[in-house]
Amino acid sequence: MRTDLRRHANWRIEGPAMSKCSHCGAPAVPHRVCADCGFYGGELLIPRKIKKKEEGQPPQA
16 A cells, blocks of 8 residues: 555656747747747747648638
8 A cells, every 4th residue: 555655646747848939929848949930049940931822722811
């Protein structure tokens, strides 16, 4: 029973700590590049790819 009580005391798993991106304001993991905008420390590290519009499709509103 002691073993079960000791194991039961630590059963919760916490999610990762989240902070706010200084550039776009999206939730981001601290000390990582923002997944939304690609900025870290005020510098653009990962430029976002722009998708080309296919011909024949109406523009989205």
